[in-house]
Amino acid sequence: MSEILLEIDGKEVKAKAGMTILDAAKSVGISIPTLCHHEALEPFGSCRLCSVEVDVRGRTSLVAACVYPVANNILVKTRSAKIDRIRKIILELYLAHAPDSFVLQDLAKEYGADKDRFEKEASFCIHCGLCVRYCNEVKQKNAVGFVDRGGRKEICFIPEIAAKECWDCKECFPLCPTEALQAAYVLSQALFTAPPE
Amino acid sequence: MPQINSSEALEKFRQELLTKNDADTPCISICAGAGCIASGAGEVITAFKAEIEKQGLQAGVNTKETGCPGFCERGPVVVIYPEEICYLQVKPEDVAEIVTKTIKEKKVVERLVYCDSLTAEKAPLESDIPFYKNQKRNLLGSNIKIDPKSIEDYLVLDGYSALSKVLTQMSAESVVEEIKLSNLRGRGGGGFPAGRKWEGTRNAPEPVKYVIVNADEGDPGAFMDRALLEGNPHSILEGLIIGAYAIGSHEGFIYVRQEYPLAVENINLAIIQAQEYGFLGKNILGSGFDFKVSVHQGAGAFVCGESTALMTAIEGRVGEPRPKYIRSNIKGLWDKPSVLNNVETWANVPLIINKGAEWFTQFGTEGSSGTKIFALVGKINNTGLVEVPMGITLRDIIYKIGGGIPDGKKFKAVQTGGPSGGCIPESLLDLAVDFDELSKAGSMMGSGGMIVMDEDTCMVDVARYFMEFLADESCGKCVPCREGTRQMLKILTNITEGRGKEGDIELLEELSEVAKEAALCALGKSAPNSFLSTLRYFRDEYEAHIKDKRCPALSCKELINFYIDPEKCQACGACLKKCPADAIIGGKKLIHIVDQDKCTKCGTCFEVCPTKFSAVTKLSGEPVPAPVPEAERTVVKKDKK
Numbered sequence: 001m002s003e004i005l006l007e008i009d010g011k012e013v014k015a016k017a018g019m020t021i022l023d024a025a026k027s028v029g030i031s032i033p034t035l036c037h038h039e040a041l042e043p044f045g046s047c048r049l050c051s052v053e054v055d056v057r058g059r060t061s062l063v064a065a066c067v068y069p070v071a072n073n074i075l076v077k078t079r080s081a082k083i084d085r086i087r088k089i090i091l092e093l094y095l096a097h098a099p100d101s102f103v104l105q106d107l108a109k110e111y112g113a114d115k116d117r118f119e120k121e122a123s124f125c126i127h128c129g130l131c132v133r134y135c136n137e138v139k140q141k142n143a144v145g146f147v148d149r150g151g152r153k154e155i156c157f158i159p160e161i162a163a164k165e166c167w168d169c170k171e172c173f174p175l176c177p178t179e180a181l182q183a184a185y186v187l188s189q190a191l192f193t194a195p196p197e
Numbered sequence: 198m199p200q201i202n203s204s205e206a207l208e209k210f211r212q213e214l215l216t217k218n219d220a221d222t223p224c225i226s227i228c229a230g231a232g233c234i235a236s237g238a239g240e241v242i243t244a245f246k247a248e249i250e251k252q253g254l255q256a257g258v259n260t261k262e263t264g265c266p267g268f269c270e271r272g273p274v275v276v277i278y279p280e281e282i283c284y285l286q287v288k289p290e291d292v293a294e295i296v297t298k299t300i301k302e303k304k305v306v307e308r309l310v311y312c313d314s315l316t317a318e319k320a321p322l323e324s325d326i327p328f329y330k331n332q333k334r335n336l337l338g339s340n341i342k343i344d345p346k347s348i349e350d351y352l353v354l355d356g357y358s359a360l361s362k363v364l365t366q367m368s369a370e371s372v373v374e375e376i377k378l379s380n381l382r383g384r385g386g387g388g389f390p391a392g393r394k395w396e397g398t399r400n401a402p403e404p405v406k407y408v409i410v411n412a413d414e415g416d417p418g419a420f421m422d423r424a425l426l427e428g429n430p431h432s433i434l435e436g437l438i439i440g441a442y443a444i445g446s447h448e449g450f451i452y453v454r455q456e457y458p459l460a461v462e463n464i465n466l467a468i469i470q471a472q473e474y475g476f477l478g479k480n481i482l483g484s485g486f487d488f489k490v491s492v493h494q495g496a497g498a499f500v501c502g503e504s505t506a507l508m509t510a511i512e513g514r515v516g517e518p519r520p521k522y523i524r525s526n527i528k529g530l531w532d533k534p535s536v537l538n539n540v541e542t543w544a545n546v547p548l549i550i551n552k553g554a555e556w557f558t559q560f561g562t563e564g565s566s567g568t569k570i571f572a573l574v575g576k577i578n579n580t581g582l583v584e585v586p587m588g589i590t591l592r593d594i595i596y597k598i599g600g601g602i603p604d605g606k607k608f609k610a611v612q613t614g615g616p617s618g619g620c621i622p623e624s625l626l627d628l629a630v631d632f633d634e635l636s637k638a639g640s641m642m643g644s645g646g647m648i649v650m651d652e653d654t655c656m657v658d659v660a661r662y663f664m665e666f667l668a669d670e671s672c673g674k675c676v677p678c679r680e681g682t683r684q685m686l687k688i689l690t691n692i693t694e695g696r697g698k699e700g701d702i703e704l705l706e707e708l709s710e711v712a713k714e715a716a717l718c719a720l721g722k723s724a725p726n727s728f729l730s731t732l733r734y735f736r737d738e739y740e741a742h743i744k745d746k747r748c749p750a751l752s753c754k755e756l757i758n759f760y761i762d763p764e765k766c767q768a769c770g771a772c773l774k775k776c777p778a779d780a781i782i783g784g785k786k787l788i789h790i791v792d793q794d795k796c797t798k799c800g801t802c803f804e805v806c807p808t809k810f811s812a813v814t815k816l817s818g819e820p821v822p823a824p825v826p827e828a829e830r831t832v833v834k835k836d837k838k
Binding site for chain 1: 522708
C-alpha cells in the first residue's frame with residue numbers, strides 16, 4: 001500500500017509514501033543539484049535548482065524535486081535540454097551575487113553557466129535560508145531571520161538573541177553555500193549594535 | 198433584537214420589516230463608497246441631512262448612505278427612490294434644489310441627470326443611463342439600495358434567505374452539487390471551478406476544515422472586491438456560511454487588506470450583526486449547524502493574495518507562498534482542507550442557491566458562466582465598476598459601457614488581469630471576454646482589472662511599469678521571481694531609457710521561460726506576462742526603442758525631445774512663462790526655442806501651447822532641427838502676411 005512505483009530517468013524506483021522525488025532519486029543514486037536543501041530541515045523549495053520534469057498521465061510539467069511528493073506511475077526526468085537551460089540561468093542569476101562561491105562555480109562548470117552574464121551585485125547571500133531555517137528548526141533559537149522582501153531581502157541576526165546564543169554555536173556558518181564569512185560579518189554587525197546587558 | 202432561531206421566524210421578521218419599510222416613502226440613496234467619498238459625498242450627505250431637517254421632512258423621507266453602484270466617474274452619485282431618479286456629480290449646493298423639486302414637487306432637476314455627450318439626450322432614470330443599461334448587475338445592483346451598516350436593509354432584499362434554504366431544505370451534498378452545476382469559476386484570477394474545489398474539501402477525510410474569503414485585492418487599478426465588501430458585506434458572509442455548511446466547516450476567515458479600512462469596518466460590523474441575529478454562532482437558525490468567522494487584516498504584501506501565502510499569513514508566519522503540489526483544498530490552512538475563494542465568488546453563492554444553477558448559467562458562455570465585475574480604468578470616458586455577462590466583447594465594454602476614449606484619442610490596448618495579465622491590442626477588440634479566451638490571447642481574466650490605454654501609451658513602458666511593481670512585490674523566496682524580475686526590470690528600464698541593445702529581447706525571453714516554468718507560485722510564473730504579451734502584439738515598439746532609439750508613442754522621456762516649430766510659434770509666451778526649467782529662449786514677437794541642454798522634458802510647454810498654434814511638438818528618433826538664427830526670429834503674424 002505504502003510502496004510507490006515510479007520511474008526516474010528510465011529507471012524503475014520503489015519509494016515510500018511521503019517521500020519526495022529528491023529522496024527517491026537519492027535512494028537509487030541519481031543526483032539532483034540543490035542549494036537550499038538540507039537533510040535535517042523541512043524542504044523549502046526556494047532555489048529551484050532541483051527542478052525536474054514530471055510526466056503525470058501524459059502531462060509534463062516542471063516541478064521542484066525537493067518538495068514534490070512521489071506518486072505511482074509518474075515519469076521523472078532529471079536532465080533535459082530544458083532543465084539544463086533553466087538551471088544554467090538560475091546559476092547565472094546567483095553568480096551575479098556570489099561569483100566566488102565554490103559550490104556555485106562547480107555547478108556553473110557542469111551547466112555551462114557564465115558568471116559574468118548579469119551585472120555583478122555582490123551581496124554574497126543567495127537567500128537559500130539554510131542558516132535561518134537551521135536556527136529555527138534545529139536549534140529553535142530564531143537568532144537569525146530574513147528582513148524585508150524581494151530584492152531587498154537580507155539575513156539579519158537579532159541582536160538580543162544573538163548576543164546570548166551565537167558565539168558558542170555558529171553551527172549555521174558551515175551551511176552557507178556562498179561565503180561563511182558573510183554570516184560572521186552579519187553576526188558581528190548585530191552584536192556590535194546589541195544593547196548593553 | 199431576539200435571535201432568529203428558525204426559518205419561519207426569519208420570514209416573519211422579514212415581513213415585519215417590509216411592512217415597516219414602506220416602498221413608497223421617498224428615499225435618498227447617496228453613494229458612500231470610496232470613489233464618491235473622494236469626490237465629496239461626505240459633504241453631500243451632511244447637506245442632505247441638514248436640508249431635510251430644515252424643511253421639516255424627517256418623518257416622511259429616508260436618507261441612506263449606500264455602497265458603490267459603479268459610476269465613479271460621475272460621483273457623487275445620488276438616487277431618489279421610489280422613482281429611481283439618478284443624479285450625478287452632486288454638490289452640497291445642489292441639495293436644497295433636489296429636496297424642494299424632486300422630493301416635494303416630484304420634478305426632475307434636469308441639469309443633474311445624465312446627458313449623452315453626443316446626442317444630448319437626457320436619461321433621468323438609473324436604468325436608462327447607457328453606462329448601466331448595457332450591464333447585467335446581478336451583484337452590484339443591490340449596492341445602491343443597501344446601507345452596508347444595516348443588516349435589516351439586506352434582509353429586506355431577501356438577505357439570508359439562501360442560508361435559510363440550505364439549512365432547512367438542502368443537504369450539504371446537494372449544495373455542492375448546485376454550485377458544480379452552476380459552473381461558478383473562481384473570480385480571483387485562477388478561474389478554478391468552485392464546486393470541484395468544494396467537493397474535494399468535503400470529501401477529504403480530515404474532520405477539521407476551513408473556509409476563507411480572499412479580500413486581498415492588490416492589482417493596481419482594481420477595486421471590485423472593495424466595492425462588494427464595503428457595499429454589501431452580508432452577501433459575502435452569507436455565501437461563506439453556505440460554503441462552510443456545504444463542505445462541513447465550522448470556522449472561517451476573511452482576509453482583508455488593511456488598505457481597505459472601510460471594508461474592514463463594514464465586514465466586522467456585519468459579523469457582529471449576523472451573530473446578534475443568529476446567522477453566525479451555535480445552532481444557526483435552529484439547524485444544529487455551528488459556524489464562526491473572524492477577520493484577518495493583511496499587512497500590505499501583494500503576494501498574500503496568492504492562496505498559500507495568504508494561509509501562511511493567517512497562521513501567523515511571514516506571508517510567503519508554499520508549494521501547491523497537494524492542493525490547499527486538501528492540505529491548506531494549518532495543513533487542514535481549506536476552501537479559499539475570492540470575495541466576488543462568495544457573493545455569487547447566495548444568488549445561485551436562491552435562483553438556481555440554471556438561472557446562473559443563462560448568463561455568460563459555456564465555459565464561463567455568470568457575470569464578472571471589472572474595474573474599468575485608464576484612458577476611458579466612464580471610469581468605474583462594470584458588471585457584465587461573460588462573453589461580452591471588449592469593444593462593447595469599452596465603447597458601449599465605457600463611452601470610448603477621451604479627447605478623441607485612438608485606442609491602443611487594454612490591459613486585463615493585473616500585473617499577471619497582459620495587453621490586448623485593437624485587432625482583438627471583438628474578443629469575447631471569458632476565462633479561456635483571455636488566456637488564449639496571452640492575457641488572463643485575473644480578478645477583473647481592465648486598464649484602457651490610448652495611442653500615447655508606450656507599450657514597452659507598460660511592461661516596465663508592471664515589472665517594477667512585481668519586482669517590488671516579489672516575496673523573494675524563489676530565485677526565478679526574485680532575481681528574474683530584478684534582471685527583467687533592469688533590461689526593460691534600459692530599453693525605455695535608450696540603452697537597449699541587440700539581444701535584450703532574447704535575454705528577456707530566456708528569463709521569462711525560467712520564471713514561467715520554475716517559479717514557486719502563480720505570481721512568479723505569471724510575472725513575465727506583461728512583457729510577453731506586449732512583445733507578442735507590439736514587437737515593433739521594442740525594436741524601435743532598441744534599434745532606432747525611438748519611442749513610437751512619444752512617451753519615454755529619455756527618447757524624446759520637445760521642439761517648437763518656428764513656422765507655427767506665434768510668440769505668445771505661454772511656454773516661456775510656464776517652463777519650470779527656464780529652458781525656453783524667446784521674447785516679445787520672437788520665435789521661442791527650447792534649450793535642449795536645459796530641458797527636463799516635463800512636457801509643460803507641450804501642454805500649455807494653445808491648440809490654435811500647436812507649435813510645440815515631440816520628436817523621437819530624429820535629430821532636433823537647429824534653431825532659427827537669432828536675426829530671423831521675429832514672428833510674422835499670419836493675418837498680416
